[in-house]
Amino acid sequence: MEAEDAREIPSGANWQYEPKWDGFRCLAFRDGAEVQLQSKAGQLLARYFPEIVEAMAGLRARQFVLDGEIVIPAAAGLSFEDLLLRIHPAESRVQRLARETPGLYIAFDLLVDERGKLLTGLRLAERRSRLEAFAGQNFGEGQVRLSPATPDLEKARVWLNDLGGGLDGLVAKRLDCDYRSGERGTGMVKIKFRRTADCVVGGFRYAQKEPVVGSLLLGLYDDAGLLHNVGFTSGIKAADRPALTKRLEALIEPPGFTGRAPGGPSRWAPGRTTDWKPLAPKLVVEVEYDHFTGGRFRHGTRFVRWRPDKAPLQCTMRQVEREAHSPIGLLKAS
Numbered sequence: 001m002e003a004e005d006a007r008e009i010p011s012g013a014n015w016q017y018e019p020k021w022d023g024f025r026c027l028a029f030r031d032g033a034e035v036q037l038q039s040k041a042g043q044l045l046a047r048y049f050p051e052i053v054e055a056m057a058g059l060r061a062r063q064f065v066l067d068g069e070i071v072i073p074a075a076a077g078l079s080f081e082d083l084l085l086r087i088h089p090a091e092s093r094v095q096r097l098a099r100e101t102p103g104l105y106i107a108f109d110l111l112v113d114e115r116g117k118l119l120t121g122l123r124l125a126e127r128r129s130r131l132e133a134f135a136g137q138n139f140g141e142g143q144v145r146l147s148p149a150t151p152d153l154e155k156a157r158v159w160l161n162d163l164g165g166g167l168d169g170l171v172a173k174r175l176d177c178d179y180r181s182g183e184r185g186t187g188m189v190k191i192k193f194r195r196t197a198d199c200v201v202g203g204f205r206y207a208q209k210e211p212v213v214g215s216l217l218l219g220l221y222d223d224a225g226l227l228h229n230v231g232f233t234s235g236i237k238a239a240d241r242p243a244l245t246k247r248l249e250a251l252i253e254p255p256g257f258t259g260r261a262p263g264g265p266s267r268w269a270p271g272r273t274t275d276w277k278p279l280a281p282k283l284v285v286e287v288e289y290d291h292f293t294g295g296r297f298r299h300g301t302r303f304v305r306w307r308p309d310k311a312p313l314q315c316t317m318r319q320v321e322r323e324a325h326s327p328i329g330l331l332k333a334s
Contacts, residue, residue, distance in 0.1 A: 009160070014176055022168040023083060027065060037070075064134070086098075104145055169290075171190050197287060197289060199286075203217035218301070231297030281312045287302060
């Protein structure tokens with residue numbers, strides 16, 4: 001069951017709110033001694049998270065299917081970078097990382113109970129009640145935890161605002177809805193935590209098929225005064241591209257970035273050109289983003305507006321430092 005994007009938190013007596021964890025969505029299956037983990041796309045994940053498999057095998061219940069999220073706790077909250085490192089072909093490396101940075105499985109739905117009964121036809125209110133009972137009998141302080149849920153809209157807003165940097169947002173679910181596999185938006189919506197940042201335009205790339213700007217390369221200054229490339233934005237209106245291209249070309253001046261520069265060919269788009277033009281640090285743009293991790297915006301950003309009133313040297317990393325509290329404190333032992 002998948003969630004539709006929403007800009008606002010829905011309200012009403014028939015909604016339940018849950019944290020949206022920043023991890024890998026995962027179904028956990030157990031049938032006796034056999035445990036399997038499966039991603040939303042159907043990929044088998046058990047070999048990458050042996051500590052989660054071991055934890056599932058150690059639960060009292062001998063059969064069940066859980067829906068949840070695999071996350072890896074870190075000092076600042078949750079580490080998506082450590083999670084990505086697990087998808088590695090070398091078993092020795094996976095085993096080492098499982099010891100050094102063990103993951104947690106956070107359960108938010110029970111699809112098959114310990115008696116083998118399929119629960120997907122039940123309303124969420126009933127499934128949640130059964131999940132909480134199941135957690136009370138099986139979970140503890142180990143690697144499998146219960147995700148909190150609340151009908152209280154104000155509490156949900158606190159999660160979104162105070163813990164936003166450590167969460168991926170909120171999920172709102174209809175209490176009267178059954179579990180609808182493959183459907184999006186009928187009974188569940190997600191509200192992403194989004195912020196804005198002012199960035200220096202340290203360079204640009206041309207579009208693939210015509211000589212106009214395709215994307216702006218974004219930079220932020222560190223405490224030593226070095227300008228690091230932290231991502232890109234490409235949501236430029238087609239009508240604005242010719243004039244903007246001329247404006248950018250007049251500012252071409254190396255090095256563009258004095259710290260970390262744009263990297264090499266993309267693993268995900270091997271045919272895409274990586275050539276870029278460096279710019280004098282004159283232009284500032286405001287962008288909207290969801291996550292800043294590992295020294296860069298994890299996804300492409302959304303162009304908001306130009307900031308001619310902002311001095312480039314004011315565009316520092318401090319804007320994107322994670323000040324939110326870790327959401328791990330929400331996971332009380334069941």
